[in-house]
Amino acid sequence: MNNKYNIFLLATIFTLCIFVLQSVEAESESVYEIRNNQIMEPLVEGLPDPMNGREIVISRIGNCLACHKISSIDESFQGNIGPSLDGVGERYKEGELRLRLVNPYYLNPESLMPSFFQNKNLVRVEKKYSGKTILTARQIEDVISWLLTLK
Amino acid sequence: MKFFLSLLLFSLINSVAGRTENIKGINDNLYDRPYSIGELKSGRNFLQKETLEMELDDFDNPGMIWVERGKELFNSVLEKNNLSCNQCHNTNKNSLIGAPSNFPKLNKDNISLINMEQQINICIVDYMEARPYPLESRELLSLSAYIAYKSKGLPMDIKIDSSNEKFFKRGKELYFERIGQMNLACNQCHNHLEGKYLRAEQISQGHINGYPSYMMRWGVVASVHRRFQFCNEQARAEPLEIGHPDYNALQLYIAWRGSGLLFESPSIRR
Known part of the structure; x- marks a missing residue:
């Protein structure tokens, strides 16, 4: 027994x-799996939170405004290195946005935009960030859900 | 499933690994310049009007406090053997005017590069038999700023030959190497993106003709190496030590690519 x-x-x-x-x-x-220049499958299950995504985009967490402009956001210092994100939810499908956040090098090997979901094959990463992705799977899904509202 | 995943992972790693070899520019001719002499723009061109006015006026420029202190140190005797810098370096001999163009230069040992600050310490130890100043200390940067100031307005003229080409190559390699969690290389911002905005920061061509420079963000004069550390941190890369051989190699490459610009130290930078 x-x-x-x-x-x-x-x-x-x-x-x-x-x-x-x-x-x-x-x-x-x-x-993740790339098909037709898209990552169809969400990186994590569960309902995304667009308002949290908005917060990540604007704040230093995602720091998207360092390089991109979003006219609807009242923030004086917005970068112009990358394309404007105005209407980005109209230009791209969900899976296309996911590919751009997860692996921008797939479309443009010279991309200045980092992968927000890469924690390997990186050189001399600062110790406090070592082994970590810039955003979590959850945060990336939240960002995508808010970007899709930019129409 | 597991097999499929590993296959996917394998192809992913391969695509990432393959990427580094294809970075634009690194495989070009070793001596290709991103900017022709006529296109070169000093960091001064990207300053706000008020900052530029401050830089141009020796009375308003806070970097001049370092230059003044450096001049005092330069003329004062150090410890034991009653030597001062100006006994060997004066208007008649070894005036040091134009000397910054020689740095970083090959050390006497023929196996490493040294920059101006390291050379000052070598003089202090070998000839003056005094204690060296810590790198990035107020005293050392004051001396370095004073010596750089003597060459203000002269063109930077960095020569690469068989003696330093190895370091130049290494510097170029580092310049084009993606580093940090942001996976960024110097060339990605500083070759051909000048004038664009990163938030409120305007991107420059990344020249170092104004160093040692008074950094507004720290309120002190800083060396090029400290500026490199700051760049590294922005890319979320582990910074190297000030005086590191790789920073000297990088400094050599960056100084060379800005050859033709005029020395502006002490400049004012954000």
């Missing part, structure tokens, strides 16, 4: 371990 209980406990721990390992892997491997 006691033995049976032990086996049950071990099996539970084992399953839990695998579950935890898998979720860690999902976090760090940044695996």
